[in-house]
Amino acid sequence: MPKNKFIMVDGLDGCGKGKAIEALRDLAHSKKLKTFDLKTYWKDYDIIPTLQDIGDAEVIISAEPTYALVGKGIREEIIKDNKREYSAQSTAFAFSLDREILYRRLLIPALKAGKIVFQERGIVTSIVYQPVQGNISLNEVINLPGNRLALQNAPGLVIIPKLSAKTAMARLKGREKKDDAIFENLPFQEKLKERFESEWLQTLLKNNGSKVEYIDNEHTSVDEFKSKVAEVVAAFLKF
Amino acid sequence: MDGKFFMVEGIDGSGKSTAVNAIKDYVISKNLKVLDLRAFCEQKNTFPDDDEIAESDIIFTSEPSYSFVGKALRTELLSDDNSYPAWTMAHAFALDREILYKRVVLPALKKNKIVVQERGLPSTMVYQPIQDKISLSELMRLPGNKIAAENPPDTLLILKTKFEEAISRLNARFSNKYSIFDNLLFQRKIEERYSSLWLRGYFEKLGTKVYSFGTSSPVTVEQNRKNALRLFQEMVGNSVKAKEKQTQL
Numbered sequence: 402m403p404k405n406k407f408i409m410v411d412g413l414d415g416c417g418k419g420k421a422i423e424a425l426r427d428l429a430h431s432k433k434l435k436t437f438d439l440k441t442y443w444k445d446y447d448i449i450p451t452l453q454d455i456g457d458a459e460v461i462i463s464a465e466p467t468y469a470l471v472g473k474g475i476r477e478e479i480i481k482d483n484k485r486e487y488s489a490q491s492t493a494f495a496f497s498l499d500r501e502i503l504y505r506r507l508l509i510p511a512l513k514a515g516k517i518v519f520q521e522r523g524i525v526t527s528i529v530y531q532p533v534q535g536n537i538s539l540n541e542v543i544n545l546p547g548n549r550l551a552l553q554n555a556p557g558l559v560i561i562p563k564l565s566a567k568t569a570m571a572r573l574k575g576r577e578k579k580d581d582a583i584f585e586n587l588p589f590q591e592k593l594k595e596r597f598e599s600e601w602l603q604t605l606l607k608n609n610g611s612k613v614e615y616i617d618n619e620h621t622s623v624d625e626f627k628s629k630v631a632e633v634v635a636a637f638l639k640f
Numbered sequence: 641m642d643g644k645f646f647m648v649e650g651i652d653g654s655g656k657s658t659a660v661n662a663i664k665d666y667v668i669s670k671n672l673k674v675l676d677l678r679a680f681c682e683q684k685n686t687f688p689d690d691d692e693i694a695e696s697d698i699i700f701t702s703e704p705s706y707s708f709v710g711k712a713l714r715t716e717l718l719s720d721d722n723s724y725p726a727w728t729m730a731h732a733f734a735l736d737r738e739i740l741y742k743r744v745v746l747p748a749l750k751k752n753k754i755v756v757q758e759r760g761l762p763s764t765m766v767y768q769p770i771q772d773k774i775s776l777s778e779l780m781r782l783p784g785n786k787i788a789a790e791n792p793p794d795t796l797l798i799l800k801t802k803f804e805e806a807i808s809r810l811n812a813r814f815s816n817k818y819s820i821f822d823n824l825l826f827q828r829k830i831e832e833r834y835s836s837l838w839l840r841g842y843f844e845k846l847g848t849k850v851y852s853f854g855t856s857s858p859v860t861v862e863q864n865r866k867n868a869l870r871l872f873q874e875m876v877g878n879s880v881k882a883k884e885k886q887t888q889l
Binding site: 447448449470471473474477478479485487488490491494495497498501502505506545546547 | 685686709711715716717722724727732734738742743782
């Protein structure tokens with residue numbers, strides 16, 4: 402019996418998280434499950450919905466940072482490539498705060514109610530990025546209130562698409578939509594890749610009840626990658 | 641910093657908005673271009689950019705702000721239905737402050753603008769050690785609070801009012817939501833902290849001129865308005881008049 406029906410997809414920018422989430426959405430629809438897409442919801446509403454707001458949907462498709470309130474501040478101000486600099490500490494506080502509101506208002510009640518949650522990025526991103534960004538240690542990061550809450554309610558399954566930082570960067574460049582985020586340079590991405598694939602990260606996640614699956618996205622076609630993601634998650638959810 | 645920074649503090653119902661409105665009415669009568677941050681944020685759901693700040697003469701702000709983290713504070717974190725942990729609240733207030741200062745207050749002051757703000761760092765120093773049991777020295781280490789301490793107001797006006805009177809003003813505003821027996825002890829402590837010498841000393845050391853006025857009866861609304869306006873005029877000196885001329889040209 403898995404710990405919960407919470408699946409998080411995390412990894413480098415350009416590693417295929419979006420494609421993985423697409424595969425999971427298709428998987429849910431193929432099982433005739435109703436999905437509630439937070440990104441779509443946030444186009445119209447600047448709040449974090451509650452369990453009541455998602456109605457009879459069985460699957461929540463979520464993302465961090467959110468696009469509402471603190472998450473909007475992170476995307477439009479804190480990690481945006483503007484002239485204003487925010488320290489790693491402030492950035493970590495912001496991610497933790499955004500996370501705390503998302504978990505308290507929606508994710509924890511939803512998981513308790515037996516909903517399936519597919520989420521792009523989350524606590525794994527904070528653990529990987531923030532300590533290498535500057536003035537905050539891993540220990541400080543995981544002890545922030547929102548991060549502690551997220552580890553207490555860690556996903557049953559973490560999927561990390563695996564590919565070289567170079568390929569990921571190349572894929573980012575080919576994209577139309579640019580995030581303008583401050584993290585997108587090769588040496589930094591290489592450091593992140595090492596952390597995403599490290600033993601200590603796997604141990605930390607396992608100790609909090611998460612199973613970690615790396616899925617190759619370097620030597621495969623998009624379709625092969627997507628069907629592998631769907632296969633792993635279907636097995637986890639016992640579909 | 642070339643601009644001027646005016647801050648109004650005091651408990652809820654102490655007359656902060658009345659004081660700020662007196663200043664607002666005055667600068668509007670002098671044809672200054674006003675940027676009201678609350679109205680801006682509520683309309684556009686974001687903060688103004690450099691250009692929008694550059695176009696105005698005076699900016700009215702408040703804490704918590706009305707976008708991003710400030711909006712989260714107002715709609716979620718401070719809501720009566722929720723109780724978020726102490727450190728979450730401390731981080732949220734400091735983060736909102738950091739964004740507000742970096743995005744609006746500091747660029748405005750750098751561009752020689754006037755900023756008038758309701759609540760700020762003094763509120764954190766007065767409330768949070770009591771409410772959230774976090775020590776003042778820990779609070780002051782948070783990045784947003786450090787930035788606010790490094791950029792103190794030129795003038796700080798602390799309004800003092802009897803708690804009982806503040807409650808009846810709030811009840812008139814929010815249809816009897818407040819009870820006189822609510823946290824009487826807590827409110828007394830807050831009053832004491834606003835009146836304390838350490839708070840005054842802290843800001844005076846940073847170069848702020850600190851004034852404290854009572855707003856309980858027999859002090860009238862008109863007197864509160866006059867006091868605030870006088871301090872504001874003292875702070876800006878001739879610069880408002882100069883702008884008046886420019887506008888006429």
